Amino acid sequence: MPLKSIQANCPAWLCEGEKGKLIKAVGKGIHQMTRRLYYEDQYLKSFEAVVVDLLEFPDTLGLVLDKTAFYPEGGGQPADTGVIEARKFQFKVSWVKEEGEDVIHLGSMEGKISPGDIVRGVIDWDRRYKLMRMHTAAHLLETAVEKVVGSARVWGSGINVDHARLDFKARISSEQLPEIEEEINKLVKMDVPVIARFVDKVEAEEIMRKYGFELGREYLQLEKLRLVEVEGIRVDPCGGTHVSRTGEIGEVKLLGRKSKGAGITRIRFTVVP
Numbered sequence: 001m002p003l004k005s006i007q008a009n010c011p012a013w014l015c016e017g018e019k020g021k022l023i024k025a026v027g028k029g030i031h032q033m034t035r036r037l038y039y040e041d042q043y044l045k046s047f048e049a050v051v052v053d054l055l056e057f058p059d060t061l062g063l064v065l066d067k068t069a070f071y072p073e074g075g076g077q078p079a080d081t082g083v084i085e086a087r088k089f090q091f092k093v094s095w096v097k098e099e100g101e102d103v104i105h106l107g108s109m110e111g112k113i114s115p116g117d118i119v120r121g122v123i124d125w126d127r128r129y130k131l132m133r134m135h136t137a138a139h140l141l142e143t144a145v146e147k148v149v150g151s152a153r154v155w156g157s158g159i160n161v162d163h164a165r166l167d168f169k170a171r172i173s174s175e176q177l178p179e180i181e182e183e184i185n186k187l188v189k190m191d192v193p194v195i196a197r198f199v200d201k202v203e204a205e206e207i208m209r210k211y212g213f214e215l216g217r218e219y220l221q222l223e224k225l226r227l228v229e230v231e232g233i234r235v236d237p238c239g240g241t242h243v244s245r246t247g248e249i250g251e252v253k254l255l256g257r258k259s260k261g262a263g264i265t266r267i268r269f270t271v272v273p
């Protein structure tokens, strides 16, 4: 697809307004869909790929490859960082963005590169693995909160390396936090498999129903969607990267709660070590 700008949730320092406007594309600007290696193997740390395009934005460069293990920002999970290199070439990846079917690595480079060249990408694994643990913990927190306070819809979420937050449409008191923390750590210690896969809509509805959930209206248009199933505990439509067993999360620590008004309570948490 042709590229004109980078938008949406890209950080303001990189992408806001004029900064997101494409100045130049070295390639033809028409690409095949980027193969998403992070969906084939969420534990892939490095990979080889072919350069498809090099894009120039006012304050940053964009590198498009035929495939990538770099996760683009989405679903509350921030983008991966890392490096993409070749002989006499290094591209520091500071953000990754989806634009239609392309995954665009944003950052700065040293050296030269052309479409057709082979490069090696290495993601900052410590950072990504922490994000995976945080993301799976976020899903489990919903179950733990429901257990303690009854029904509690998630209103919003944000996952970072050091801390994450979930906003619940529920009143949750600070007295309930220790109990919620105990519940979530029980689920972690059960060390059950976490299975992420693409399924068609009919199958998705069946699996969701098995867990007592309904497929949200926003998914009904889709033919296929990705489900993240924590075996025997819960299932969610989710595009993020997850650990493959809950035990990998380690230990969840709740950092606090805050009322956001209109019956919304924010819970902040982290995972240790």
Ligand SMILES: [Zn+2]
Binding pocket: 075, 135, 139, 236, 237, 238, 239, 240
């Ligand atoms: Zn998720």
